[in-house]
Amino acid sequence: MIIYVLFVCSFAVATAEFVLVGLLPQVATDLDVSVAAAGQLVTAYMIVVTVGGPVATVLTRRLPRRELLAGTMALATVSAVASAMATSYPMLLSARLGSALAQALFMAVASQVAMASVPPERQTVAVARLFGGFALATVLGLPLGSLIGEAYGWPVTFVAVAGLAALGLLGVLVFCPRVPTPPPAGVRDSIGALLRPGIYAGLGVTLLALTGFVAAFTYVAPMLRTVTGLSPGWVSVGLVGYGLGTIAGNLLAGRVRPEAITRRLPLAVAVLTAILLAQPLLLPVAPLALAGLALLGAAAFLVVPLVQTWLMGQVDPATTGLVAAVNISVAGAAGALGAALGGTVLAVGLGPAWIGPVAAVSVLAATIVATRLHRVTSSRGPSREALVQR
Known part of the structure; x- marks a missing residue:
């Protein structure tokens, strides 16, 4: 069951990443910035994912995996809610950086949980299902998020993303087994x-x-x-x-x-x-x-x-x-x-x-x-x- 939960979680964090691409014109208009400035939200997001992942992983290496995964999904949920409530460019930027940090840490922790939750011969299946959430986000998350934003406004899209992340968090709390904390490494x-x-x-x-x-x-x-x-x-x-x-x-x-x-x-x-x-x-x-x-x-x-x-x-x-x-x-x-x-x-x-x-x-x-x-x-x-x- 935990593999399906991780699939939902990865779909949520990946949708949070991709969905802004289809909403840039609306965000730029509502926050009174240029489309180019709105595009920097995507650039900043990717910088945090690229640099923040290894750093966050080292800093959290002693924490229990189950609790860390739950905390990561909680950060993803709160960041999506903050994105929906943002009324200025700095507020949305801060919220997006929180989502980026959650995604950066999620992939490392979720990969560990996925591999530890199955027999060795099924580890490739588990990791593939995890990445399957990212694949589905390109097919379903991005276009649906764009349609919701066009029909009801871009903040509603982030409300939907927050709902997905909250569902993933609930799944982690209910179904995630206690994965042994890796021995600390210098x-x-x-x-x-x-x-x-x-x-x-x-x-x-x-x-x-x-x-x-x-x-x-x-x-x-x-x-x-x-x-x-x-x-x-x-x-x-x-x-x-x-x-x-x-x-x-x-x-x-x-x-x-x-x-x-x-x-x-x-x-x-x-x-x-x-x-x-x-x-x-x-x-x-x-x-x-x-x-x-x-x-x-x-x-x-x-x-x-x-x-x-x-x-x-x-x-x-x-x-x-x-x-x-x-x-x-x-x-x-x-x-x-x-x-x-x-x-x-x-x-x-x-x-x-x-x-x-x-x-x-x-x-x-x-x-x-x-x-x-x-x-x-x-x-x-x-x-x-x-x-x-x-």
Whole structure:
């Protein structure tokens, strides 16, 4: 049951992150600021998620996991309520920073709880379900939040988000088991764990793969409009197809056993590379463009939970939370780099269709790293998860 609770929690915190994107014009008008200034709310949010996750994880490493998870969801609930009540830009900014801190800490703690709540052979499933909440937020949370904001005003959207977060908090209080608190690890030991070759190779896969993915996805709407020639309505259909693809990729990730992750990961990243390389051929044909977008989402959300599960399985319990938080931070950095990469392609005049092939260079590098990671881990014998199962 706790896995389903974590799914609801992740859906709530992810919706809190994404939903403001569709509400920026309304927020700017109501708070009497420019759209660009309102957009800085998104930038500040991502900075806190990227930097705050590892820091918050280290500072809270001695706290019981169940109570910490409940406190995180309580912060998410209060921050969403504060966002709904904000009557000025500074008030909304403060509330959004609270939501960002809650999300930054949530992914690390929830990943620990998910893996500790199931047998070793089901740990990939548990982490995949956790990320499934983020996948569903792109399909359901963002568009529904935008529709609610358009119909009733953006504060009502945050009331709905607060309700979701409160439901997740209630689920944690009722169903979350008492997960053993990891033995305390010193800061030096924690940093030492991150510097192991396998760990930073896994983090490198996250950075390189998601940089390429985000570069293409950030500009998917202009691609579909200008290259494919789709109407706004069909662009929305394409985004729904992308969201369904993310769910499919997430479900597929859950079928990979922990000891098989490094064997499957290179293929998953290679598929993502191939999709990006093929964009100049796919985009001019509407059915192929829509299918390619769905496959893009599936490949990306196959890679992410696999890397997260593998990284957490390679370190001692004392540092699993920090490794999880750092991987999420690396994903945030990849988002910023990817958006900049896509913008650079457009700035030099190559056109939207060429973002994919350029972005594929980064993902191809991730494929090479993932392949090397599999060879190294195979030569070392059984993984920690396989030994635990024995």
